[in-house]
Amino acid sequence: MANTREPAGAALLQESVTAAITRAMFDQLAEIGYARMSMDAVARRAGVGKAAVYRRWPSKQAMLIDLVGAAIRQNLPEVPDTGSLSGDVRGFLDVIVKQAADPRTRRIALDVLVETTRTPELAAALQDVVNKPRRTAAATVLTRAMDRGELPAGIDVELGLDLLISPLLIRLFRTEEKVDDAYLTRLAKVTVAALNAL
Structure with a gap:
């Protein structure tokens, strides 16, 4: 049988x-x-x-790259479309803060960041799985603003992405300064002004 x-x-x-x-x-x-x-x-x-x-x-490196990449893909919230550049910038900043809210996430991110300074191959691989998705999300903010006529089509997009991402990440991961609603409001206002100056 x-x-x-x-x-x-x-x-x-x-x-x-x-x-x-x-x-x-x-x-x-x-x-x-x-x-x-x-x-x-x-x-x-x-x-x-x-x-x-x-x-x-x-x-170990392949495991880290694969699992970190999967975690980012699963947990990258959509940037809210508020209908304005200032609202979208603030929404994007809120997304970054939410992603970094867990102290454990910050510890891991800092540790891996330090490791990338010693391991160029790891830095290159994480560029694809960590930095590119974040910059793609940030690019949505700029694209919407250009489509609405709030930003000119010929702006320096790469510099714009740096402006949207870098200041907040440095404050979150490299300083002990607090990130509260008042700070995010000021940062969003300054970022919008900087984007309009590109």
């Missing part, structure tokens, strides 16, 4: 294993940093064999 037993749900098991590894990697990053993290330690923390990790990624 032929064996008609249903498969044991390997696909679901695989997803649960990947999820466990993902949680373990981010836990390790937050607690000990990228330099001290190892794939073996991630496997132990996830409660899986080393082979389960190595089947998915050939190296």
Whole structure:
């Protein structure tokens, strides 16, 4: 008689294993940093064999790039369309603040940023999975403003993206200064003025 037993749900098991590894990697990053993290330690923390990790990624760097990229793609909120450049700039700043609200996220981001200064290949790879999605979202703000006639079509878009992104990220990740509603309102006003001066 032929064996008609249903498969044991390997696909679901695989997803649960990947999820466990993902949680373990981010836990390790937050607690000990990228330099001290190892794939073996991630496997132990996830409660899986080393082979389960190595089947998915050939190296620690590949694992980091893949999982950080996936997290960013899943958690990049859409920039709100408020109907005005000033409103869109403020909405974009609010999105950045929301993404960086978790102290653990900030610790991981700073640790990985430091590591990129020592590992050019990591810096190049993270450019694609971290910086490009954020700049693409910021470009939406500029494109809408140009479509509405609030900004001229020939502005320096790359400089505009720097203006939208860099000041707030530096304050969030490199200083202890608070980021409250009053600060965001002032920053949005200054950013709009700077964009109009491009």
